[in-house]
Amino acid sequence: HRRFLRRDVPARRPAPLRGRHRRRGDPSLRPEPFDLVEVQTRIHNLLEVRLLYKKIENYNKVLEQTVQERTGELLRANEQLSQEIEERKGAEKSLQSAYAEIKQLKDRFQAENIYLQQDIDREFNFGEIIGRSNALVQVFFRVEQVAPQDTTVLLLGETGTGKGVVARAIHSRSAHKDRPMVTVNCTALPANLIESELFGREKGAFTGSDARQMGRFELADNGTLFLDEIGEMPMDLQTKLLRVIQDGEFERLGGPKTIKVNVRIIASTNRNLEEEIRKGRFREDLFYRLNVFPITIPPLRQRKEDIPLLVNFFVAKFNKKTGKKIETVSKDTLNTLQDYHWPGNVRELESVIERAVITSQGTALQVLDRFENSRKAGEQEARDDGKALGEMEHDYILQVLQKTGWRIEGETGAAVILGLNPSTLRGRMRKYGIRR
Numbered sequence: 001h002r003r004f005l006r007r008d009v010p011a012r013r014p015a016p017l018r019g020r021h022r023r024r025g026d027p028s029l030r031p032e033p034f035d036l037v038e039v040q041t042r043i044h045n046l047l048e049v050r051l052l053y054k055k056i057e058n059y060n061k062v063l064e065q066t067v068q069e070r071t072g073e074l075l076r077a078n079e080q081l082s083q084e085i086e087e088r089k090g091a092e093k094s095l096q097s098a099y100a101e102i103k104q105l106k107d108r109f110q111a112e113n114i115y116l117q118q119d120i121d122r123e124f125n126f127g128e129i130i131g132r133s134n135a136l137v138q139v140f141f142r143v144e145q146v147a148p149q150d151t152t153v154l155l156l157g158e159t160g161t162g163k164g165v166v167a168r169a170i171h172s173r174s175a176h177k178d179r180p181m182v183t184v185n186c187t188a189l190p191a192n193l194i195e196s197e198l199f200g201r202e203k204g205a206f207t208g209s210d211a212r213q214m215g216r217f218e219l220a221d222n223g224t225l226f227l228d229e230i231g232e233m234p235m236d237l238q239t240k241l242l243r244v245i246q247d248g249e250f251e252r253l254g255g256p257k258t259i260k261v262n263v264r265i266i267a268s269t270n271r272n273l274e275e276e277i278r279k280g281r282f283r284e285d286l287f288y289r290l291n292v293f294p295i296t297i298p299p300l301r302q303r304k305e306d307i308p309l310l311v312n313f314f315v316a317k318f319n320k321k322t323g324k325k326i327e328t329v330s331k332d333t334l335n336t337l338q339d340y341h342w343p344g345n346v347r348e349l350e351s352v353i354e355r356a357v358i359t360s361q362g363t364a365l366q367v368l369d370r371f372e373n374s375r376k377a378g379e380q381e382a383r384d385d386g387k388a389l390g391e392m393e394h395d396y397i398l399q400v401l402q403k404t405g406w407r408i409e410g411e412t413g414a415a416v417i418l419g420l421n422p423s424t425l426r427g428r429m430r431k432y433g434i435r436r
């Protein structure tokens, strides 16, 4: 025990001893008495120091471990973070492309839907006449000019261009708008009936007529009489008509009494009347009486920009009629419709849309009809230019009949394609001498 103290303790803790030795002489030569309390204190201190070392050592270990753990955690967190950043970046990228796609879809939807925004386009239209092409705006202008006057109007244009709707527009803007417009369709009636239709007949005027009949001229007194397809009127009736137009006078069939009327006349034809005059089928003097204020309605192929508006209008019309809910018309469909040359004009377009509304599934309009391509239509146009309207109609009817194998009636018959009643078509075939 002592040896341990003498050798070891001073060696380890020399400082406090040295002072004492200096004071008392050479310590190696002289044994010294122990200060027990001091020794105990030293031992105690010593043990405590060791304990502290141990503790520090342990702390160090723990610290090191903690640091290691934390470093690992940090590294992992860092890794995770950069992974997250990568993911974010990726997400952002796909979000951006999703946005782009949405924008594209939105654009397309708007482009398609624009044609269904009826209300916006309404104000550009003219009453029930749809369209705002320059060619049609010219027509509206002429209508506005002439409507309030009692002037006779001659409406010219191919079949189905809208001569009937223009006649109604004139009437509804005239002073007689509160009275109905009386129409006589000269194609729909056999020649012998046109006369009594127009001028009326007394009882017993001809066999089977046991009642007096008022003619359309009388019915239209102080109003408007619309003579539809005046080009079809027989020559002898043309003479009578001329007299009413000039003097406002006529007699009923089978009656001597002269009747006076005040009637505003609107006449229409799809024939070239000058041509008809040359061929001796139309009275020149009547033509001049009718041709006071001619309005020519351009064919649909010359105002393609009206096609989307018309498609929209007819889709809405047939939606209502059929209870369907067609909401969009694709650009492709519109392009197809605009490329076609529409020999049957608006009437033909109307029946194509009616058919399409009925057969379409879902909310997009599907047009199943096949149309001749536009190049062919262009050639047709070039050929058409030099021809009279009647001649064009003749050719077109013939062409359609040949295509349908001379079938007139039924869904695939020529009448449907031409947009005519089968009886009207037969009448026109007779007129042009079209036979198989």
Ligand SMILES: Nc1ncnc2c1ncn2[C@@H]1O[C@H](COP(=O)(O)OP(=O)(O)OP(=O)(O)O)[C@@H](O)[C@H]1O
Residues within 6 Å of the ligand: 128, 129, 130, 131, 157, 158, 159, 160, 161, 162, 163, 164, 165, 166, 269, 270, 346, 347, 350
């Ligand atoms: N601009 C238009 N806007 C709306 N509907 C139209 C327009 N033009 C024509 N239509 C419609 O097209 C169809 C044919 O028109 P309309 O009967 O007036 O032609 P038309 O020129 O008198 O033909 P036709 O010479 O064969 O008698 C009708 O159902 C009519 O309502």
Ligand SMILES: [Mg+2]
Residues within 6 Å of the ligand: 163, 164, 228
């Ligand atoms: Mg008509």
